[in-house]
Amino acid sequence: MIRFHKEGYKIIIIAFALSIAGILLAEKLIEINWLLKAIQVLIIGFLIIILQFFRNPKRNTPLSDTTIIAPVDGKVVVIEEVEEPEFFKDKRLQVSIFMSPINVHVTRYAMSGVVKYSKYHPGKYLVAWHPKASTENERTSVVINNATFGDVLYRQIAGALAKRIVNYAKEGNTVVQGTDAGFIKFGSRVDLYLPIGTKLNVKLGDKVKGGVQVVAEK
CATH class of the missing domain: 1.20.5 (Single alpha-helices involved in coiled-coils or other helix-helix interfaces)
Structure with a gap:
């Protein structure tokens, strides 16, 4: 069904x-x-x-504090060390997943933990793969604290067609890996900002399945 x-x-x-x-x-x-x-x-x-x-397929997430799963369905378009200016203000390993309009657009929590930071930013609607999309487009930034990885930030980014980001993460909430974290309507991207040195299980161009596929592990 x-x-x-x-x-x-x-x-x-x-x-x-x-x-x-x-x-x-x-x-x-x-x-x-x-x-x-x-x-x-x-x-x-x-x-x-x-x-x-708007389909929302059921996903059976293998819960683990030592893994980070893909928060969305899509294609890995960025893997690089960058300066994260909003929360960490230092170097992080960025992994970006682009969702086309035909992908499932549910955002799922990439790991379990406590929401430490959650902020909405109004902005532009540049195409989601544009280099400035992560800092100029409409977006939400959420930081989850996990016992194994420490603080990990994920950012929902609106694309050229997206007009509304839904974010369920509230500061202080305890969240469970694989459960709904929000939704982005009509084309978008999600960036993960991981600690430098995190072991990745994906490479550029890989197609990932949200709530199931492991993108990083300890």
Whole structure:
């Protein structure tokens, strides 16, 4: 059975209503059969895109304090040592995962621990792979303290099509690896900032599965 994320319920209902109305209206107004069928197929295709975007497949996360799992589905587009200016203000190992519009867009906690920092930043809507997206786009920054890795920051970044980031992390909350951390609507990226020297299990270009695949370990 296909599950949908709660953040998509309203949009799905609106999309269903518009699709039904569009199909019925086309039946009444369009007399050319091939054109009618083409328009109806486009309407159904639009609905399918909305449904697949908000799908929320169940993931069985292997809980472990010695691993960091992929927080989202997508492709690894950045692995590099960078200066993290917002919270750490020192060098960190950045791992960035880009989500296309066809990926599942649920954000999951990459590890268990206590939320130490959670902040929303309004911003631009540059394409998610743009080098300045992580500092200029709409984004949220969350730091989780874990007994094995210490403080780890993840950043949800809106893309060119994303207009709203949902973040469930609140400072002081204890969170569980693999559970819902939020949602980014319509194209985006998530950056992980790990301690220098962290052993990675992924490389550039790898496609990862959120809530399941181990991206780093001790």
